[in-house]
Structures are given as structure tokens and as C-alpha cells.
Amino acid sequence: MSSRRLLLLLMASTGLCAQQLRTLKGVPVPEPPALGDYVADRTALVALGKALFWDMQAGSDGRTACASCHFHAGADHRIEHQIADPLHEFPTNVTLDPVMFPFRVLADPLNRGSVVTRDTGMRVGSMGLFLRKFVDIVPGQATEIGEELADRVEFSSAGRHLRQVTSRNAPTVINSVFTVLNFWDGRANRVFNGFDPAGDARPGILTVSGGQLTRAPVSLDRASLASQAAGPILDTGEMSYKGRTWPKIGKKILSLPPLALQQVAAGDSVLGSMARVGGRGLRDGVSYESLIRSAFAPALWESSQLVDGEGAVLAGRNAPARSTSEFTQQEYNFSFFWSVALMAYQSTSVSNDSPFDRFMEGDSGALTAEEQDGMRFFQNNGRCTTCHSGAEFTRASFSAGNGRNNRAFQNTGVRPASEDAGRGNGSFKTSGLRNVALTGPYMHNGGQATLEQVVEFYARGGDFGNNGIRSFNSNSANRAALVAFMKALTDERVLYDRAPFDHPELCVPNRHLMNGSDTAAFPASAGNAWVSVPATGAGGHSLPLQTFAELLGGRSTGRSHTMTDPCTVPLP
Ligand code: HEC
Numbered sequence: 119m120s121s122r123r124l125l126l127l128l129m130a131s132t133g134l135c136a137q138q139l140r141t142l143k144g145v146p147v148p149e150p151p152a153l154g155d156y157v158a159d160r161t162a163l164v165a166l167g168k169a170l171f172w173d174m175q176a177g178s179d180g181r182t183a184c185a186s187c188h189f190h191a192g193a194d195h196r197i198e199h200q201i202a203d204p205l206h207e208f209p210t211n212v213t214l215d216p217v218m219f220p221f222r223v224l225a226d227p228l229n230r231g232s233v234v235t236r237d238t239g240m241r242v243g244s245m246g247l248f249l250r251k252f253v254d255i256v257p258g259q260a261t262e263i264g265e266e267l268a269d270r271v272e273f274s275s276a277g278r279h280l281r282q283v284t285s286r287n288a289p290t291v292i293n294s295v296f297t298v299l300n301f302w303d304g305r306a307n308r309v310f311n312g313f314d315p316a317g318d319a320r321p322g323i324l325t326v327s328g329g330q331l332t333r334a335p336v337s338l339d340r341a342s343l344a345s346q347a348a349g350p351i352l353d354t355g356e357m358s359y360k361g362r363t364w365p366k367i368g369k370k371i372l373s374l375p376p377l378a379l380q381q382v383a384a385g386d387s388v389l390g391s392m393a394r395v396g397g398r399g400l401r402d403g404v405s406y407e408s409l410i411r412s413a414f415a416p417a418l419w420e421s422s423q424l425v426d427g428e429g430a431v432l433a434g435r436n437a438p439a440r441s442t443s444e445f446t447q448q449e450y451n452f453s454f455f456w457s458v459a460l461m462a463y464q465s466t467s468v469s470n471d472s473p474f475d476r477f478m479e480g481d482s483g484a485l486t487a488e489e490q491d492g493m494r495f496f497q498n499n500g501r502c503t504t505c506h507s508g509a510e511f512t513r514a515s516f517s518a519g520n521g522r523n524n525r526a527f528q529n530t531g532v533r534p535a536s537e538d539a540g541r542g543n544g545s546f547k548t549s550g551l552r553n554v555a556l557t558g559p560y561m562h563n564g565g566q567a568t569l570e571q572v573v574e575f576y577a578r579g580g581d582f583g584n585n586g587i588r589s590f591n592s593n594s595a596n597r598a599a600l601v602a603f604m605k606a607l608t609d610e611r612v613l614y615d616r617a618p619f620d621h622p623e624l625c626v627p628n629r630h631l632m633n634g635s636d637t638a639a640f641p642a643s644a645g646n647a648w649v650s651v652p653a654t655g656a657g658g659h660s661l662p663l664q665t666f667a668e669l670l671g672g673r674s675t676g677r678s679h680t681m682t683d684p685c686t687v688p689l690p
Pocket residue numbers: 182183184185186187188243244245246247284285286287288289290291294299300301302303343346347348350351355356357460547
């Protein structure tokens with residue numbers, strides 16, 4: 119073996135392979151090589167994806183969008199009714215408080231061996247749907263017919279059902295296109311099969327060939343975001359009543375005017391030209407059907423032949439359908455349109471213009487002396503770049519050897535592996551740290567409220583087990599510098615919700631109100647205080663986003679997304 123090959127092998131096996139921190143500008147945005155086989159118009163595809171991501175009508179309750187848990191720098195900073203714990207009892211409808219963090223407290227936070235004064239396996243997740251059984255859709259109506267179901271005792275209070283809460287913290291969707299496998303445990307397969315996150319071969323979608331509908335298996339590589347998008351829409355804790363199916367979702371969403379409940383700014387960078395100025399939703403003539411027809415190849419939607427819920431041709435039956443159990447090709451293929459459009463929209467959520475990027479591009483004044491000290495500590499004594507490296511700040515990226523390295527997923531000792539095994543043995547995806555100042559609370563369990571707490575966690579060598587973290591010596595100036603450096607990873611466009619991070623209006627459920635239900639159809643469900651996340655145009659808010667720690671500490675002046683504006687959406 120030549121000495122050069124030996125060196126390369128050594129570098130690869132020890133993980134020393136030059137994964138220098140660098141600007142994200144110029145790093146190609148990963149894309150499925152076969153996308154062009156399906157997609158006719160990229161601009162229409164992104165518009166479709168943006169409308170779907172923000173549309174509250176998508177959830178079974180007609181009020182829950184993907185954005186409902188990803189509205190704040192791509193993440194969720196709500197502090198009301200966000201606690202869950204799959205293994206133990208936990209308190210519900212609690213307002214998070216600074217004194218609850220971190221979830222593991224030591225007498226000396228820099229010494230892992232010191233006395234533990236508090237420890238909890240609770241998680242800060244995101245509140246999703248009430249547990250309900252799916253009965254059917256009503257075309258033209260966003261709310262589906264469902265039945266209330268008994269849930270865990272924790273998700274009920276005073277005889278009323280409460281919303282379920284996810285048992286992991288919602289990570290940001292911004293820059294998620296750069297990671298090979300999405301979700302904390304990487305279960306969103308890099309190969310999208312057209313239907314679900316698992317990647318296994320599925321029967322395929324329906325295409326028109328020689329005038330007939332035929333099955334075409336889908337195998338789209340570099341498409342973890344499409345695999346991911348097929349998850350929450352059918353998840354009974356997130357967006358779906360139990361038993362809902364893809365064709366029903368397609369039939370419902372295709373029957374609804376896009377974003378009908380929400381205001382879209384005339385200056386929206388993607389949807390502005392289609393916005394209904396002075397009203398809600400998009401202007402007449404722009405429908406989900408028209409967006410799909412612009413975005414995708416005709417062979418995927420042009421047939422009027424009706425099929426059943428399994429995609430089997432109903433001989434002699436053509437659109438219009440006589441019942442909610444007959445589907446057009448377009449409705450049947452909706453799983454594909456939904457997932458690919460959401461992938462395309464989230465692929466435009468690229469944040470690459472922080473002070474750090476400008477510094478790496480040669481603007482030596484872009485980082486303060488303290489931030490530069492923090493960067494050196496991050497790379498050297500802190501050994502953070504062992505895992506948080508490259509332009510993406512994570513070795514789970516395509517550029518870090520297609521994510522195939524042992525730092526893409528790591529056990530950092532956040533919790534015992536017995537509570538959540540993650541990708542196995544308590545390993546979780548190495549987070550990309552861009553905009554991390556805005557995406558608290560931190561870690562898969564949401565158990566750290568501030569970056570200061572995260573830095574102390576690392577300084578003491580993690581909390582549990584034999585993990586990949588080595589404790590390090592530091593003084594308070596080193597730790598403050600590390601935090602300052604991480605705060606310099608904030609992109610102002612994210613901080614102010616400017617293009618491409620501008621968005622339609624959204625209403626999100628906040629605190630549960632126990633004196634009645636919001637909806638006559640579900641009298642046993644608790645109500646909610648609904649709060650507004652106002653629409654922005656490309657120019658964004660005039661005030662910066664509030665951080666999780668600020669909301670926790672009660673700071674609301676001089677910030678946007680303060681969770682105090684009443685909802686203006688006419689809830690169905
Ligand atoms: C009820 C809240 C909720 C809703 C609604 C929701 N998500 Fe998430 N999202 C989460 C949580 C929690 C996770 C982490 C789950 C895990 O990794 O196990 C997550 C993870 C993700 C990730 C992975 C990011 C990463 O770094 O791994 C992406 C991308 C994402 N969601 C996009 C979406 C899209 C697209 C939709 C709509 C189809 C959606 N989410 C709906 C809560 C939600």
C-alpha cells in the first residue's frame with residue numbers, strides 16, 4: 119500500500135479527515151438525481167411545497183400544519199403543554215419555567231461525579247393532535263369526521279382529553295436538506311419509496327402509459343426529506359386521526375382552496391404573486407390541483423380513471439367519483455406529490471449567511487475577538503468539531519462522506535440509552551448548529567434551556583454512560599466564548615423571518631383551557647388558547663425572533679413570535 123493511501127485510510131478511520139469549519143455558501147444543495155423524471159416545473163413545485171407546509175387544513179382537525187411545530191426558526195419554542203414522557207407519569211398543561219432546566223442538575227455542574235440534585239426523564243416535545251379515530255373526510259371541508267378516543271391518563275385532565283405531545287424535541291427544518299438521514303434517529307430513509315419514511319420497496323404510484331394506469335415503483339435517492347414528510351401527516355400524535363389513509367388525504371386536500379384560512383403577504387417571496395390581497399389564501403384560479411399540474415409530469419395526474427383505496431382500477435368508472443372511496447389518479451398519487459413538494463420547499467430553507475460565514479469568506483471583522491476565541495475553543499480544547507464539523511456543523515451531512523462515519527450519530531450521554539435508544543445504544547443525529555441561538559430547548563429530550571447549560575454538559579463529559587464526549591478543562595471566559603461563537607451562527611434572515619424564511623400567517627394552539635372544547639364535534643376535548651404567528655413578506659419582521667430562553671424568562675417586548683397575539687384565523 120502506498121504511504122499516501124495508508125495516510126488517507128488512517129485519516130478516514132480516525133475521523134481526522136479534514137472536516138474544517140467553513141462557509142456554507144457554495145456548498146451544493148443535495149437533490150435526488152432522478153427528480154427530473156417526475157418534475158416539470160421547479161418553481162411551481164416549491165410554491166406547492168410552501169403552501170402545503172403552512173396549510174393548517176392538512177391535519178385531520180383542519181387546524182394543524184407541518185409548520186405548527188416548525189414555525190420558529192424552523193423549530194418550536196412554545197412553553198405551554200409541551201411535556202411528555204413515554205415511560206413515566208408526567209405533569210400536563212404545565213407552563214415551562216427556567217427553574218425546571220436543565221433536566222439533570224448536579225451540585226457542581228462541571229463535575230459529572232458530583233451529587234445529583236435533580237434528574238428527570240421527561241422530554242420537552244411539541245403538542246400535536248388529540249387522539250381520535252378517523253371516520254371519513256367530507257370533500258370541501260378541512261375538518262374530518264372522527265371520534266374521541268381514550269388516551270393515556272396523562273393526556274386527560276378533569277375529564278377532558280388533552281393534546282398529545284411528541285416524546286422528542288422538534289429539531290429545526292432549516293438546513294435539514296444537507297443531512298443524509300433525517301429525524302433524531304435517522305429513520306427517514308435516504309431512498310423515498312413514494313409512500314412512507316421506511317424506504318422499503320412499495321407497490322408504487324400510478325402512471326399513465328399507453329392510455330392505461332400502471333404501477334411505477336418509486337426509488338428516489340438523496341430524498342430523506344421526502345421520506346420524512348410522509349411521516350407526520352399519518353402520525354396520530356402529530357397530524358392524523360387514527361386510521362386515515364393517503365388517498366383520503368389526497369381527496370381532502372385537493373378539494374380545498376390552498377391556505378384558505380390564512381393570510382398570505384403580497385410580498386411573500388414565493389406565494390406573493392398568487393396571494394389574495396386583502397383576504398385569505400391564494401387568488402381564484404390557484405388550486406392545489408393547478409399547482410400539481412404545473413409542477414409534475416402529466417403521466418402522474420392526467421388520467422380520469424377512478425381507482426379504489428388500494429389503487430386498483432375500477433373498471434368503467436371515470437371521474438367524478440360517487441363516493442369518498444373512489445379516487446382519481448391525482449388523489450391516489452398524493453403521497454408522492456406531498457412528500458416531493460415538501461422536500462423541494464425545505465430544500466430552499468438554506469441558511470448560509472451568518473457572521474461566521476462572512477468571517478470564513480474573509481471579512482475578519484465579522485466575528486468579535488470573543489467569538490473568535492470561542493471558535494478556537496470549539497475546534498481545539500472543546501473538541502466540538504470531532505462531530506460538529508464542515509460547513510454544515512454536523513458529520514451527518516452529505517459532504518462528510520455521505521454521512522457514513524461514526525460521528526454522524528453519536529451517544530453523547532444526554533439520557534440513559536434505556537430511556538430512548540435513538541439509532542441504537544442511545545445515539546442521536548449530530549445536530550447542525552446553525553441558528554442554534556433560536557432553536558432551544560436543546561438535545562433530543564429538550565432538557566437544556568440555554569447554550570450555557572449545553573456547554574456545562576459538555577465540559578463535564580456528558581451525563582450518562584460510556585459516551586463519545588470527553589470532559590474538558592475550561593474557565594468561565596472559555597465557556598462564555600463558546601456560547602458567543604454559537605450565537606454567531608445566527609443568520610439575520612432567520613432571525614427576522616426574511617426570505618427565504620418568510621411565511622404565511624399561522625395560528626398555533628398554546629395553553630389548554632379547561633372550561634370547554636373549541637369544537638362542538640368533540641365536546642370532551644379541552645380547548646386551547648390559540649396564538650398568532652403573523653405573516654411576513656420577504657422583508658421579514660421589524661423585530662427579531664424571541665428565543666426560547668426569553669419566552670421562558672418572560673421577555674416579550676422588542677421581539678416577534680411572543681405567543682401573546684390573539685389568533686385571527688377563522689378556525690373551522
Ligand atoms: C406535532 C408536531 C410536529 C408536526 C405537526 C410536524 N413535526 Fe416535524 N418534527 C417534530 C418532531 C418532534 C421531530 C423529531 C422527531 C424524531 O426525530 O423522532 C420532527 C422532525 C422533523 C424533521 C427532521 C429534522 C432533523 O433534523 O432530523 C423534519 C425535516 C420535519 N420534522 C419536517 C416536518 C414536516 C415536513 C411536517 C409536515 C408533514 C412536520 N415536520 C410536522 C414535530 C412535528
